Amino acid sequence: MKNSKRRGVSLVETVTAAGLAVLAFYGATMLFVDGSVSWLRGYGRMDAETKTNDAVRAIAREVREAMYVNVDANGLGITYELPATDNNGNYITPIVWDGVTRRIELDGTSLRIFGGQTPQTICSNVVLTDPDSTGGTAPYRIFAPGTGSITRSLTVMLVSSWNADFNHTATSRSREIIYLRNIPELEN
Numbered sequence: 461m462k463n464s465k466r467r468g469v470s471l472v473e474t475v476t477a478a479g480l481a482v483l484a485f486y487g488a489t490m491l492f493v494d495g496s497v498s499w500l501r502g503y504g505r506m507d508a509e510t511k512t513n514d515a516v517r518a519i520a521r522e523v524r525e526a527m528y529v530n531v532d533a534n535g536l537g538i539t540y541e542l543p544a545t546d547n548n549g550n551y552i553t554p555i556v557w558d559g560v561t562r563r564i565e566l567d568g569t570s571l572r573i574f575g576g577q578t579p580q581t582i583c584s585n586v587v588l589t590d591p592d593s594t595g596g597t598a599p600y601r602i603f604a605p606g607t608g609s610i611t612r613s614l615t616v617m618l619v620s621s622w623n624a625d626f627n628h629t630a631t632s633r634s635r636e637i638i639y640l641r642n643i644p645e646l647e648n
């Protein structure tokens with residue numbers, strides 16, 4: 461038999477292998493952290509979009525049935541009247557007002573509904589600058605009436621800002637034109 465020399469692992473080889481393992485572990489950790497931050501930002505954007513879209517839909521649901529809408533001069537609030545209903549929830553004809561004056565207005569940074577019920581916040585963190593404007597700082601009006609002397613349509617634009625992750629905020633912008641269904645006919 462030949463004399464075989466069995467050699468062990470040298471210190472240099474051990475340190476090199478440990479260094480490569482640390483680098484691989486560091487790379488995997490950074491990939492995980494970057495992926496988590498990216499997911500968190502995406503989730504924050506989706507959350508902001510959902511909240512803003514839900515608020516515009518709630519306004520549309522509330523105002524679409526209105527028989528009268530008056531937009532404040534600054535565009536930050538509206539006053540509206542809903543038609544009266546019978547005990548079954550059907551409109552009384554001819555259309556008559558239910559006697560409750562309602563408002564949707566910006567209260568600080570929250571958009572709230574007043575009248576006919578306990579005041580309800582429908583959107584928080586409302587900002588009054590349009591991120592899609594040139595420079596992202598142009599002011600906008602939340603409510604804008606349609607053309608004509610009688611408001612038959614209403615444009616609602618809402619921008620809100622939400623925390624997306626530790627260092628970033630997600631801004632969401634939603635806009636909808638609402639056509640009023642119950643405007644009474646003008647009498648001659």
